[in-house]
Amino acid sequence: xxxxxxxxxxxxxxxxxxxxxxxxxxxxxxxxxxxxxxxxxxxxxxxxxxxxxxxxxxxxxxxxxxxxxxxxxxxxxxxxxxxxxxxxxxxxxxxxxxxxxxxxxxxxxxxxxxxxxxxxxxxxxxxxxxxxxxxxxxxxxxxxxxxxxxxxxxxxxxxxxxxxxxxxxxxxxxxxxxxxxxxxxxxxxxxxxxxxxxxxxxxxxxxxxxxxxxxxxxxxxxxxxxxxxxxxxxxxxxxxxxxxxxxxxxxxxxxxxxxxxxxxxxxxxxxxxxxxxxxxxxxxxxxxxxxxxxxxxxxxxxxxxxxxxxxxxxxxxxxxxxxxxxxxxxxxxxxxxxxxxxxxxxxxxxxxxxxxxxxxxxxxxxxxxxxxxxxxxxxxxxxxxxxxxxxxxxxxxxxxxxxxxxxxxxxxxxxxxxxxxxxxxxxxxxxx
Amino acid sequence: xxxxxxxxxxxxxxxxxxxxxxxxxxxxxxxxxxxxxxxxxxxxxxxxxxxxxxxxxxxxxxxxxxxxxxxxxxxxxxxxxxxxxxxxxxxxxxxxxxxxxxxxxxxxxxxxxxxxxxxxxxxxxxxxxxxxxxxxxxxxxxxxxxxxxxxxxxxxxx
Numbered sequence: 001x002x003x004x005x006x007x008x009x010x011x012x013x014x015x016x017x018x019x020x021x022x023x024x025x026x027x028x029x030x031x032x033x034x035x036x037x038x039x040x041x042x043x044x045x046x047x048x049x050x051x052x053x054x055x056x057x058x059x060x061x062x063x064x065x066x067x068x069x070x071x072x073x074x075x076x077x078x079x080x081x082x083x084x085x086x087x088x089x090x091x092x093x094x095x096x097x098x099x100x101x102x103x104x105x106x107x108x109x110x111x112x113x114x115x116x117x118x119x120x121x122x123x124x125x126x127x128x129x130x131x132x133x134x135x136x137x138x139x140x141x142x143x144x145x146x147x148x149x150x151x152x153x154x155x156x157x158x159x160x161x162x163x164x165x166x167x168x169x170x171x172x173x174x175x176x177x178x179x180x181x182x183x184x185x186x187x188x189x190x191x192x193x194x195x196x197x198x199x200x201x202x203x204x205x206x207x208x209x210x211x212x213x214x215x216x217x218x219x220x221x222x223x224x225x226x227x228x229x230x231x232x233x234x235x236x237x238x239x240x241x242x243x244x245x246x247x248x249x250x251x252x253x254x255x256x257x258x259x260x261x262x263x264x265x266x267x268x269x270x271x272x273x274x275x276x277x278x279x280x281x282x283x284x285x286x287x288x289x290x291x292x293x294x295x296x297x298x299x300x301x302x303x304x305x306x307x308x309x310x311x312x313x314x315x316x317x318x319x320x321x322x323x324x325x326x327x328x329x330x331x332x333x334x335x336x337x338x339x340x341x342x343x344x345x346x347x348x349x350x351x352x353x354x355x356x357x358x359x360x361x362x363x364x365x366x367x368x369x370x371x372x373x374x375x376x377x378x379x380x381x382x383x384x385x386x387x388x389x390x391x392x393x394x395x396x397x398x399x400x401x402x403x404x405x406x407x408x409x410x411x412x413x414x415x416x417x418x419x420x421x422x423x424x425x426x427x428x429x430x431x432x
Numbered sequence: 433x434x435x436x437x438x439x440x441x442x443x444x445x446x447x448x449x450x451x452x453x454x455x456x457x458x459x460x461x462x463x464x465x466x467x468x469x470x471x472x473x474x475x476x477x478x479x480x481x482x483x484x485x486x487x488x489x490x491x492x493x494x495x496x497x498x499x500x501x502x503x504x505x506x507x508x509x510x511x512x513x514x515x516x517x518x519x520x521x522x523x524x525x526x527x528x529x530x531x532x533x534x535x536x537x538x539x540x541x542x543x544x545x546x547x548x549x550x551x552x553x554x555x556x557x558x559x560x561x562x563x564x565x566x567x568x569x570x571x572x573x574x575x576x577x578x579x580x581x582x583x584x585x586x587x588x589x590x
Contacts, residue, residue: 140519143548144475147570151481154573166484173477 006366006398007051008042010065014058015040017092028057042399064099073098073109075330078413080112116333120204138188145181149174205244207333210323212237212249218299218324223253224260252322259296262288268296269304277305277395279371280353290353291375294393298324310394312343315377316387326394328366330409338408339421343392346372350388357397357404367400467584468511471495472502472528473546474520482515485573486580499523503531507538513583516563518547518554526561533562542583546571 015025026036029050038044046054047066055062077094090097098105152170156162162170222228228236230253237249263286275281279293286293298311310326318339323331331337342356354372372392380386408414411423469486473479474497483493494509496502500522506514514532518525525545532538545563547554555566565579 140548143569144478147546147548148475148477148481150570151485151573151576152477155481155484169480170484173480177477 006042007046007066008040008044011046011054011058012040014060014065018058020058025054025057029053060096061099064095072325072330073102073105075409075413076109076112076333077105079116079333080108082412083112083115113333117204117207138184141184142181142188145177145184149177149181152177205242205248206321208241208245209248209252212241212245213252213324217301219301220253220256223257224265230254230257255295256299259292259299262286262292263296265304268300272300272305277307279393289375290373291389291391294371294373294391298393308396311391312337312341312394313389313391314343314347315389316347318344318347321389326368326396328396329360329368329394330413332410336423337410338414339423340405340407340419341392342370342372342407343390346374346392347388347390348374350374350376350386357401358407359400359404360407360409367397367404369395369397371395467513468492468494468509469513469515469580470506470509470511471515472499472520472525473497473515473517474499475517478546481573482576485577489577489580491580497521499525499528502528506532506541507535511541512587513580514541514543515580516543516545518545518558526557529558529561529563540587542587544579544583 022036023033026033039046051062051066055065074095077098081091152174156170223233233253234250237246271282271285279290282293283290297305298309302308308326310329311324312320313322314320318336320337325331342354346354356370358370359367370392372390374388374390376386377389406416408416412426414426467490469491471479471482471493479495483495486493496505499520516525516528529543542564544565544567545558546567546569548569558566565583567575567579
């Protein structure tokens with residue numbers, strides 16, 4: 001949608017990377033510097049021959065300036081470069097790479113995501129040995145018995161005389177221990193087997209659940225109009241999904257259903273058509289909470305909402321629980337997100353609606369309108385601390401407004417200098 | 433805990449006599465005035481194998497299978513070396529080491545810890561608690577003997 005309005009920003013980024021002065025680019029393209037300045041700040045539309053000429057001077061495909069490479073792909077490629085540990089010489093040409101070789105870039109990004117998934121899995125598994133008391137006890141038993149057998153057997157195997165009483169005693173011990181080892185190793189194997197049968201382990205449960213929602217377009221009409229219940233929906237979830245992913249899907253579907261009941265499709269669509277996207281107005285009109293409205297708006301079909309929308313939900317630790325991606329807004333796949341997201345502003349001011357215009361730092365400086373609010377997950381009770389969650393609706397807004405705040409995706413791939421919220425150094429050398 | 437180890441645990445007056453020691457070892461032992469080790473391990477057959485090995489190497493072996501009274505036992509026995517399992521009934525090996533190190537006269541006592549969990553985190557925790565050396569099950573007899581001799585030699589120097 002708002003893609004072509006950012007052509008100017010991309011020209012500017014590209015020019016700065018090349019270290020080309022505005023006047024020089026304008027001269028080579030045959031326009032005035034002040035006109036180029038207007039273009040670079042997205043105040044003049046650009047297309048046709050002029051776009052082709054400028055692209056030629058900048059040494060890129062015109063489509064790369066008019067469309068840009070997919071922001072999510074770019075940020076994944078940057079993560080891949082960061083995690084590879086080898087210094088990557090052409091980090092500043094990542095979107096040229098993605099633009100010229102989109103297929104290969106996807107392959108590289110997919111490999112990176114796969115590696116990240118596998119690393120997480122290895123971590124989970126090695127944690128299991130430390131934190132799962134049953135498994136630790138089972139392994140201890142096997143290794144202790146093996147230690148006893150090894151010591152005893154090597155005493156018996158030593159050359160030279162062994163007193164008959166000792167020899168008999170060690171033979172007896174060896175027999176006992178070998179029986180115990182057979183028993184405990186069988187127990188260990190069945191323990192491991194049992195844990196594995198229900199999940200083919202394709203990825204992290206949250207990722208599997210997200211893939212499922214993505215495949216359904218985040219929209220479940222049959223659930224909304226009551227044709228199918230949650231149980232019927234769960235029966236249709238692909239069988240490859242692990243049990244953990246299934247339970248996440250079920251929780252998300254239950255939330256979806258309760259939001260859809262609070263804000264039924266027909267009156268909601270009519271309200272949006274006449275009043276536009278006004279979450280607080282909708283909350284009043286339908287007598288429900290703002291969190292339900294934000295969640296509901298994000299999963300409406302684009303035809304109903306009239307525009308694309310993304311959503312993130314986090315818990316009080318800041319961990320993302322649910323993500324609906326939106327064009328141009330990079331969300332880290334693993335690890336922590338940018339603390340400047342309005343989502344986190346809302347989290348520290350529970351119940352207070354937060355609306356911010358933001359520009360996500362990166363190669364394509366994309367602008368968004370974000371609306372967020374935090375709510376207690378359950379009715380708070382006397383004597384127990386409330387547990388909050390926060391939700392943020394992300395609407396691409398094309399044009400960056402005056403008051404737009406800079407935000408990132410995650411620190412490692414964020415170029416912003418002097419950021420007070422920076423957690424770790426960026427891998428990017430230059431500021432775009 | 434099997435019965436086979438129970439009657440061996442306090443070895444004085446045991447029905448099975450200690451293995452015969454070679455002449456050279458006996459002479460060495462006379463020079464060194466007897467070396468004494470306390471072994472705390474709940475696996476009776478490991479206890480028996482280690483007892484055999486160390487007795488043959490010239491050590492007096494005092495074995496116990498339970499963790500809760502271990503600190504008192506060690507303090508009373510005043511051994512040259514302690515061998516300790518990490519996972520013990522009653523009290524963990526780490527706790528025992530921590531309590532031992534809290535006593536001023538137990539600071540220099542060499543402690544060899546046996547464990548089935550060879551993970552880095554355990555090793556770090558054991559070192560912090562004051563374990564002198566760390567051995568992962570399943571170990572070989574040669575490893576045990578080398579560790580015990582090294583620890584004793586180091587303690588003798590210090």
